[in-house]
Amino acid sequence: MSDVMDGQPGDVVLRLAGISKSFGSLKANDGISFELKRGEVLALLGENGAGKTTLMNILFGHYVADAGEIIAFGRALPPGSPRAALEAGIGMVHQHFTLADNLSVLDNIVLGTESLWSWRSQGGAARQRVAQLAADFGLGVNPDARIADLSVGERQRVEILKALYRNARILILDEPTAVLTPQESEGLFATLEKLVARGLAIIFISHKLHEVLAVSERVLVLRQGRLVGGRETKGATRQDLAELMVGRPIPLPKVEPQAAGTELVRLAQVTIAGSHGRNELQSVDLSLREGEILGIAGVSGNGQATLADLLSGLAAASAGTVTLLGDTIGEADAAAMVRRGVGRIPEDRHAVGLIGDMSITENMIAERYREQPFSRHHLIDWQAARNFSQGIIAGFDVRCPGPHATARLLSGGNMQKLILGREMAGNPKLILAAQPTRGLDIGAVGYVHEQLLAARKRGAGILLISEDLDELLTLSDRIAVIYRGQLSAPMIRADFSVQQIGLMMAGHGFAQHEAGHAA
């Protein structure tokens, strides 16, 4: 680590000058310039779609900028080469981890750090160094574990170790807390402090204001691809930053209290078996009534997807009973779920919600093409289909060239509006919304929230699965926490506590957790 100690605090280690990048007509980055100093945490704040990730991908050489220059430690960085970025001492922890699940922690760390053409992999020395780094910075993880067996928090530690192993002097973290519990985030911040104390410079990308305030010394704000402001964090308030980030005051969704009606769905001791002998869902009890929003909190990968699959009709319970509107649900049958009046907003709109290569019209009838008026005697009535999708486009303010447009060419927000339109068209009694605002810009987020609240108002019951705790706290009438396939008893709005939910997301109060540690 001696090289990290070189230089003085306050030296400029990285300079970006006039970085611009367009994708088609979209200006993702427009003339961005800033400096990063040794020993500081610089927060890059901006909502989804502001161009933060694009900028960092340019810095790390995944993309090539249309214009501009990057100077690291006084030397210009050749564009488009992750290798050059790594060699210049830039390390990046991507939002979506770049780890190979079937390989060990050590394999993932040492890859690319030695000449490809050496006849032997380094073994012991590498292991020792990883252990040392882990101890120094509070990044404990078993070097021989398979990545697939690690928790999300542990995987992030591996990503940071990857950068440190290569003597990174500039560390970029892209939305690092999106997947962590509040307590895990605290742990990460402690690690960052240690790194800064050793002289690293850190760029911390986030759209969460309180984190930015907690962790950074300086903050830069990006909006629509442009740098719209920058200031010392000290003395800044959430309100200052929020207005800078959005460019206008953000209206908070209004949740009016209302009494819940009759029960729509009940899960009683539902277990779903998974592969490797572990249950995806373990004895889950859940009840959802008309006119309420039940939020499901949890760290990614704790059974949310399986719970969503169950209510989407893609998975069936191996034990226990699922009662939907008075009927007991047996086999997995997605079409039957639609017929019963379940509106389903899937987690992954690109891969599951829409068929990207088909037109909007074809996508809009995907759940009802067997029904009149869309088909009769196996023949499709395309005119009726077009009229239907025309209606959704108009009713949900979808920006697109027309119903013939190919779905994959739309923006994420417009895709989500189409899915909302399709699902709401059936006037669903029960709505399953899995991560409905993930990756959307703030305008689209507001729109989705409005729609969900409107559905609640007319009496629909909504199961809201989200990893965004703020979203859950704002919208939910009740919140339950999911951890390793188990679901906690829900707490009501009056009892919401971030601390408490955070601890539960990390497994406190769950039976299997204790058992798992004892074993």
Added chain:
Amino acid sequence: MRLEPRLETPWVLWLAAPAAAIGASLLIAALLVLWSGADPFGVFGLVIKGALGSQFALFETLTRATPLIFTGLAAAVAFRARLWNIGGEAQFYGGAIMAALLGTGLLPLPAPILIPILLIAGALAGALLLLGPTLMKTRFGVDEVVTTLLLNFIILLLVSFLLEGPLKDPMGMGWPQSRKIIEAAQLPKIIAGKRLHLGFALALAMAALVWFINTRTIHGYEMRAVGFNARAARFAGMKVDLVMVKVALLSGGLAAMAGVSEVIGLKGNLTLDLSPGFGYAGIVVAMLAMLHPLGVVAAAIFVAAMFVGADAMSRQAGVPNYIAHVMVATALLTMVVGMLFTRFRLRWT
């Protein structure tokens, strides 16, 4: 250099892809002909003359195109749904076996009844031959490419056994061939005295039928949805496995009809060399047609013209007729590249 998705595809590009494919294959072929010591222009002239230069040549090309339309449709239907059916040969022979089995006297029925029975029985055999690999794919996750390929070899051995055993022609003087089909089993010729038979008209009808299924029915819609994105189709409530089975039955049946048509329309009996690779050529036809059923007809005629023309040229100029196979393979590869550029543009960075 990198690829960037196109927002709109100019219509010229849709034509440019097949044009580039044909151009590239001509260029490669020209180089190969030059290397063999012949004059490329002379050779190409002979190929075109041999394929299209006379009424006889033209009919010969259409006759050769007939099985290719069937196998091309089979591949187009399957590939559209991302069912990688490379077993066209097996299904072709499945149909041909049924024609030889039932058409050589076992069913003494009049032509208007017997011919449809042969076509349906053959199509069923082909459908079942693809159903097996498809179920192995949906049930066990076995890659259908390898199983359909392996089935090609198994079925060819089965044909060999049948021709030396149960279906052996006693008058064949030891040649591995079946007996001739009975007269009632023969498909009528389209024009008396020519080799072009009703199978060609049937192939055209099938192309129209597939086009209709694709664009107007819920089944075609399901097949496309499953092919583009099976996960999303399943989420929307489609029975993906069932759709795959439908695709398999249609695709296998179409490929098998090529075999029936060759036996009862052209050759009159089953032999081991009934198919000079019609199953594999069907893949090329389907890709050249960009999987469009009506395009399949045009592509099949193009590929057939190459083969027929090259045969004629080979007899006169002495350049091996394998040049046609090289051209067709080159056309396939350039076509897939061309199709890529209808969706993406190349950006230099």
Added chain:
Amino acid sequence: MAALEIIFTASLWAAALRIASPLIFATLGELICERAGVLNLGIEGIMTVGAFTGWFTVYMGGDLWVGVAVAAASGAAFGLLHALLVVPLGLSQHVTGIGITLLATSLTSYVYRVSLPEVTSPPKIEPFQPLAIPGLSEIPFLGQALFNQTPLTYLAFISVALVAYILYRTPVGLAVRMVGENPAAVEAQGIDVTLLRIGAVMVGSAFMALGGAFLTMSAFNSFYFDMVNGRSWIAIALVVFGSWRPGKALLGAILFAAFDAYQLRLQQIVAGIPYQFFLMLPYILSILALVTMARRAGYPRALMIPYRKGER
């Protein structure tokens, strides 16, 4: 029981290793490609090219080992073509692979006919001769079965050990395994995904071509069309059967070949069953192997998924 006694004859196992050799090369080649995330269905054509070029080099007066080198190089050349189409361009690996097979096979036929216009029966070369390993070949049973093979069979076994070592013990092997699991992880560590995959496909294709060359230069002594005869598709099944591990794949190839050698001998003993059914057995066995192994096989996670740098 004559049928059972065959199993304990050294000649059966010597034949098994002979039959296994081309399969070992081909399986190893496909395994390398798939470990890097690329399905190579050009394998049948590449084996045919290897069979022809190796043999033709010797026929034109080249040394046997020069023939081997030429075969490997021509295999790598077709591998390069396949890789260029499916790696940077990201084309369908299924369609492209079939296209490569069609192109390689037809080109081989064309070049053969142009180069040898007059011949009616395929000309012969002097192929590799069995090489008895001094000492080891004297061991009863084992010596005859294992250590009295042609050099190319020894090379096949050495290749398996070498490839296994490289895959699991060297940095480049780690990179290849990783690029088949998650190419983004490789790129994030500064290694060029495109070059790595192209390289792996070329090396794998060279091995496939050696499998073809074994047929014309060791198993037989001349080239004829269709001589690969679906062996490559069996090799693809063996990759799955061996769970993408060189050692297991080797074991699978030997088991498979032993079975094949056994059925050849059984044909002469068992009367009444047409020979075609015996010949079908290898293909049927491959399908069965696929069905039993497909679910539990740990396939490379990024197999057949194109990776485009900077894709949004």
